[in-house]
Amino acid sequence: MTTAPGRRSSTFTRLLRHGFTDPSAAEQLLGLDALASVRFDPVLLEALGATADPDLALRGLVRIVEAGAEDERQVLLDTLITAKPLRDRLLGVxxxxxxxxxHLARHPRDWQALVTYEAVDLNPxxxxxxxxxxxAVDPxxxxVAYRRCLLTLAARDVCGTTGLAQTAAELADLATATLRAALAIxxxxAPQxxxxxxxxxxxxxxxxxxxxNYVSDVDVIFVAEARDGTEENRAVQAATRLAAHMMRICSDTTVEGTIWPVDANLRPEGRNGPLVRTLSSHLAYYERWAKTWEFQALLKARAVAGDLELGAEYVEAVSPLVWQAADRDNFVPDVQQMRRRVVENIPADRIDRELKLGPGGLRDVEFAVQLLQLVHGRSDAALRSGTTLEALRALADGGYVGRADAAQLDEAYRFLRSMEHRIQLYRLRRTHLVPDDEADLRRLGRSLGMRTEPVAELTRAWKRHTSVVRRLHEKIFYRPLLDAVAQLAPAESRLSAKAAAHRLEALGYADPSAALRHLEALSSGVSRKAAIQRTLLPVLLxxxxxxxxxxxxLLGFRKVSDALGKTPWYLRLLRDEGAAAENLARVLSAGRLAPDLLMRAPEAVAILGDPEGLRPRTREHLEQExxxxxxxxxGAESAxxxxxxxxxxxxxRTTAADLIGSYGTEESPAEQDHGALVDRVGSAVSDLNAATIAGALRAAxxxxxxxxxxxxxxxxxVGRFGGHELSYGSDADVLFVHQPREGVGDEEASKAANTVISEMRRLLQLPTADPPLLIDADLRPEGKSGPLVRTLKSYEAYYRRWSLVWESQALLRAEPIAGDAELGRGFIDLIDPLRYPVEGLGDDAVREIRRLKARMESERMPRGADPTLHVKLGRGGLSDVEWTVQLMQMQHGWAEPGLRTTRTREALAAACAAGLIPTEEAQTLDEAWVLASRVRNAVMLVRGRPGDTFPSDAREMTAVGRYLGYEPGHVGDMLDDYRRITRRARAVMEERFYGASS
Structure with missing residues (x-):
């Protein structure tokens, strides 16, 4: 067919006006002989233009017309023009x-299923x-029959005859009917x-x-019982064969496609458990072994096919267990783990397009609703609905969620589910990803009624609704608590004290009564301060x-707020600087050390809101200050x-940066550079203690x-101090050296040096609530028996005549940290030949070092300590790694400049670079040393006092685990990993230290 240029131009314009994106292709399709009777009919063009994708609708229509018999073709076209309901439905789909x-191209007569428009058709x-x-008599x-039914359902959906909730319910009813038909087949x-x-x-x-959804795994559980005269095991085997066959019928893919996968992995023991169990077997499992997520899943259990009486017995039997789940001991850690696991499983490049699992997505709404159901449904049967929107409405009616919040969540959930439906409907594929193709976004926006700028309108609406869900996800847990204690909402819509306590317990608060008192003190009243607290607390909680x-x-936050509540900048900082509030929450709930420090100086909260605030200060900066x-x-004491x-x-500043860097980061524990975190803490604490000693020295x-x-x-x-490797609770190991000034006698100089040491120690040991800084000089020549301080000449004489190999080893990490810099350099020049002997160590010296190490292992381990978990002296711990590295330094430092460092990890890397230890073994030692150092820091952060073993208290152990990157409930994994890593390090140490040749 040919068209005059003017006609073509006019048609092209009309097609553009009706929403076609490829008018040239559409004009060609409309010119086909098969559409001769309706060609360019304004009724048809208007209807096509009303669809989500006019080009797609026209292509689909042509395929149906061309696939049908000639007489059927004309009936279809005539009906399209004369019958608006069919026209809207068919073209809409x-x-x-x-x-x-x-499907319609393969089965062109199935369009007739869309002709009827009766009352029953509106709510099947x-x-x-x-x-x-x-x-249907075979798969x-x-x-084919399933797709035909789905066709009618989708037609009602796209035409707006049914809303989101009704469409979702119809899809579930169609799935129910399909399961029944598949089981019948x-x-x-297999009649036997x-x-x-x-x-x-x-x-x-x-x-x-x-x-x-349109395309979703249909999750099921199978329950079986024997019929009279059949042995139970044989009955279960027969039921298993029937269930497996039914699943294949629904899940297999043929030329007609797939109905949907039937997923039975929610059954007891998941895919590792039997497909079918008896009712008693199910109950035995749930009563003894089930986890919280399994009870959460059972909240929606509904008998749909097969023996409905048996299915109803199952649902009735498990229902009490569902509503007792919140009373289980592991409910809180299970819930925390479920919440984190969802986000962790999303690939980073997809998280911003994830409708279901992304931030502010469908799962956030569903999880929040289900958690509140589990907490409050045990005492309020009105909440026990398996449908999200019905349950949300019941939560609002009962005062468990604010009505305005519930309304916003309802609107957001409906919109996001509608997006999900239309995305899946396009190709009937299981996906929750928002497309990134412009044409797909245009069709999606138009399908939701956005016609002016469909892509821009869709993007705005989507982001707005996810933002609402993100904002309300935490708020709906905690806002009713604040309303209850602040007594601002009407009494009939407030949580009862019992319900508030239940909710706090379920969210991990061990003392809900105290928590409610803190909330009341923080948020009650009509002051501006209380109003800001009511804004902050839902997220902080x-x-x-x-x-x-x-x-x-929460207690720490109340104390800080009590101390700073009248300071204008405090609440403004938390309200306006997003990171400050979250950082404060992380720091206050991670252990005792950081909060104790903050309570002594609450104004340090300001550090948490400064982008540079968590960066450690240099030693030079600290010393100047x-x-x-x-x-x-x-006076000295005030100084x-x-x-x-x-x-x-x-x-x-250092503890806050460490805590936030360890588990307040978006990186997963596996992605973090734990060695860098340990090095940062070691350097920061060492520099800080050096500056403190410099200040005490100047004051004295x-x-x-x-x-x-x-x-x-x-x-x-010396020791960790000189190695820049101090942990939070380490003593400051030091040596003191002096040199009389010109004209000053030795006795006067020595007396002055000893006096200043005594005064420094006195000043640093004055009673205080701060973590102590203990100066330890026991590594000096002759140990505790020797003088506290010597001249450079005295050190030289002692080391020349009396020095033992252990003293040379102790000097490996010697570095000046305060006082006369030139004298400090002179001391280092004196000891370098001692700690890096020319030609290395002799056999006798090596044997002596090994003997000392073996003796230390047998004598210094605390009585009753587990040698596999002691981070300093235990198997593969700090001592094992450090002695191995230090032996290599003393043997080869004279020839390898890289080994002449006070830092353990630097020396180990240099030894590896020099070929003194294989890369894999060096990595094994480094990993163990970093882990042991992190455990030591964690113990101090959590307990507020130093320790070289994991704590025995369960909550403290969990806190240590969180710092190390382990989820609640995985303390056993943490200990197993520690033992595994240090066991490997011990094997390397035994080979390189005890088995090394001189």
Missing amino acids: LGASEALGD QVAEFERGLAD DSLR ARTA DAAQCRLAVVAMGKCGGQEL GWFADSADPDAG VLAAVGRAD VAVVRGVRRRELF VRARWGETLPTRFAVIG
Whole structure:
């Protein structure tokens, strides 16, 4: 067919106006002989233009017309023009679903299923769908009949005849009818099996809740009982064969496609458990072994096929267990784990397009509703609905969720589910991803009624609704609690004290009564302060609940708020700086050390809102601040009080950065560089203690001698201090060296040096609530028996004549940290030949080091300590790794400059680079050392006091686990991993240390 240029131009414009994106192709299709009788009919063009995708609808129509017989073709076209209901339905489906267009092209007569428009057609239920499937006698005919029924259902949906909830319910009813038909086919194929057993099919998930998607796994559980005269085991085997056959009928893919997969993995023991169980077997499992998520799944259980009486018995029997789930001991950690697991399983490149599992997605609404049902449904039967929107409405009616919040969630959920439906309807594929193709987004937006700028309108609406869900996800748990204690809402719509306590318990609060008192103190009243707290607390309470100790977090927040509540910047900081509030919540609920530091200086909260606030200060910066403060102070004790204030603030900065970096980050534990975190803490604490000692030294000198001590004086850090590897609870191991100034006698100089040491120690040990800084000089020559301080010449004489190999080893990590810098360098020049001996160690020295290590292992391990879990002296712990590295340093440091470092990890890397240890073995030692260091830091952060073993208290152990990246309930995994990693390190140590040649 040819068209005049003017005609073509006019048609092209008309097609554009009607929403076609490819008018040239559409014009060609409309010019086909098959459409001659309706070509360019304005009624047809208007109807096509009203569809989600006019181009797709026209292509689908052409395929149906061309596939049908000539007489049927004309009937269809005539009916399209004269019958608006059919026109809207058929073209609406063709414009929204390529898959249903394919079905109609294969079965061109099935369009006749869309002709009727009677009252019963507007609300079909299971019985009507069963009639639609009645003629199906084999799997293929069932698939065809299923698609025909789905066609009618989709037509009502796209035409707006049914809403979201009704469409989802119809999909569940169609699934129910299909399961019944598939089971009937299976029974017909194996009548002997059918005769031996009663088999019930119980729907779970969205099918059970009568809120199914277009394409979704249909979750089921199978229950069987023997018929009279049949042995139970044989009956279960027969039922298993029937169930498996039924699943294949629905799940197999043929030329007619797939109906949908039947998923039985929600059964006891999942895919590892038997497909079919008796009722008593189900109950035995649920009463002894089931996890919280299994009871959450059972909330939607509904008998749908097979022996409905047996299915109803199953649902009745498990129902009490569902509503007792919140009383189980592991309910809280299970819930926390379920909430985190969802997000962790989403690929990073898809999380922003995930309708179901992404932030603000469908699962956030469903999880929140189901959790509140489990908590409050045990005492309120009105909440026990398997349908999300019905349950949300019941929660609002009962005051468990604010009515305005429930209305917003309802609207958002309906919109997101509608998006999900239309995305799946297009190709009838199981997906929850929002497309990123412009044409797909245009069709999706138009299918939801957005016609002016469908892509932009859709994107705005989608983001708005996910934002609402994100905002309300935590708020709906906690806002009613605040309304209850603040007594601002009407009494009839407030939670009762009992319901509030139940909710707090379910969210991890061990003392709900105390928690409610704190909430009342923080949020009651009509002041601006209380109003801001009511805005902040719903989110903060969620962060606290996600920690190992929610009660401590809330108590700490109340204390900080009491201290700073009248300070204008405090609440403004938390309200306006998003990171500050979350950082504060993480820090307050992670253990005792950081909150204790903050309580002593609440104004340090400001650190948490500064993007640079968590970055550790350099030693030079700290020393400048400390020495300037000492210079301004009136007296030594007031000077050291100021120095302690700086140390307290900076220790809080370091602990906060460590906690937030360890588990307040978006990275998963596996992605974090734990070595870098350990190094950062070690350097920060070492620099801070060095600055503190420098300040105490200056204060001690000024108090007695003014600005100049009669002798030059230096403090040398050794052990972890010199290695920049201090943990939070480490002592400061030091050596003291002095050199008389010109004209000062040895006796006067020595007396001055000893006096200043005593004064430094006194000042640093004045009673205080701050973590102590203990100066330990026991690594000096002759140990506790030797003088506290020596001259450089005295050190040289001692080391030349009397030094033992262990002293050379101790000097490997010696580094000046305070006092006279030139004298400190002189000391290092003195000891370098000792710790890095030319030509390395002799055989006798190596044997002596090994003997000392073996003796330490046998004598210094605390009585009763588990050697596999002691991080310092235990198997594969800090000592094993450090002695191995230090032996290599003493043997090869003279020849390998990279080994001449005080830092363990740097020396190990240098040894590996020099070929002294294989890469895999070096990595094994490094991993063990980093892990042991992290455990040591974690113990101090959690308990507020140092320790070299895992805590025995369950809550403290959980907190240590959280710091190390383990979910609640996985303490056993943490200990197993620690033992495994350190066992491998011990094997390397035994080979490299005890088995190494000199």
